[in-house]
Amino acid sequence: DIQMTQSPSSLSASVGDRVTISCRASQTISTSLNWYQHKPGKAPKLLIYVASNLQSGVPSRFSGSGSGTDFTLTISSLQPEDFATYYCQHSYRAFGGGTKVEIK
Amino acid sequence: QVQLVESGGDVVQPGRSLRLSCAASGFTFSAYGMHWVRQAPGKGLEWVALISYDANNKEYADSVQGRFTISRDNSQKMLYLQMSSLRTEDTALYFCARWNGDDSRGAVDMWGQGTMVTVSS
Numbered sequence: 029d030i031q032m033t034q035s036p037s038s039l040s041a042s043v044g045d046r047v048t049i050s051c052r053a054s055q056t057i058s059t060s061l062n063w064y065q066h067k068p069g070k071a072p073k074l075l076i077y078v079a080s081n082l083q084s085g086v087p088s089r090f091s092g093s094g095s096g097t098d099f100t101l102t103i104s105s106l107q108p109e110d111f112a113t114y115y116c117q118h119s120y121r122a123f124g125g126g127t128k129v130e131i132k
Numbered sequence: 133q134v135q136l137v138e139s140g141g142d143v144v145q146p147g148r149s150l151r152l153s154c155a156a157s158g159f160t161f162s163a164y165g166m167h168w169v170r171q172a173p174g175k176g177l178e179w180v181a182l183i184s185y186d187a188n189n190k191e192y193a194d195s196v197q198g199r200f201t202i203s204r205d206n207s208q209k210m211l212y213l214q215m216s217s218l219r220t221e222d223t224a225l226y227f228c229a230r231w232n233g234d235d236s237r238g239a240v241d242m243w244g245q246g247t248m249v250t251v252s253s
Binding site: 058059064066073077119122 | 167176177178179182193227231233235236237238239240241243244245246
């Protein structure tokens with residue numbers, strides 16, 4: 029089975045910071061990689077699909093890149109509403125462990 | 133309104149059974165594969181099961197294989213998860229999720245709010 033590893037598991041950042049989250053697959057997965065945002069008590073939200081495609085309605089400060097085994101989610105300028113946990117996902121089976129973005 | 137609403141979560145003893153339901157509205161339910169995803173307290177997201185749009189294909193995570201059964205009723209726009217032989221490690225918030233696209237190039241583009249299952253003696 030393909031395993032997805034995210035790093036870091038948590039980070040502290042300030043409003044306006046550029047934030048990058050990494051996701052590594054245990055074997056090559058082409059661009060079969062999605063990113064979700066999850067806030068406590070709310071439904072997760074799709075941000076990026078197929079590695080780099082921005083889901084409709086998601087702010088353009090979110091972007092995704094990568095292919096093969098290494099992927100990155102970038103938030104260009106962190107906003108107060110972006111403090112949440114972010115997950116990568118390969119296909120439907122494999123989620124990464126999550127990256128919690130906290131206020132510095 | 134386009135939404136998924138889960139129900140059926142409860143506190144149950146180990147070894148007992150429980151059925152979760154998910155009511156879909158606002159979209160053509162019969163056109164989409166559907167999934168259950170769970171989140172144990174303090175843990176990350178874990179995929180549980182999927183059912184194809186026509187119920188011809190079902191898959192399960194190893195952790196629930198043989199104990200959980202996913203089903204759907206397209207005429208009622210309902211998704212179900214029958215859980216049996218429940219274990220304490222099944223304690224989690226269970227999300228109903230819509231899959232958009234094929235297996236390798238799709239994503240969950242709609243989620244419910246979740247229903248809580250607690251397995252405890």
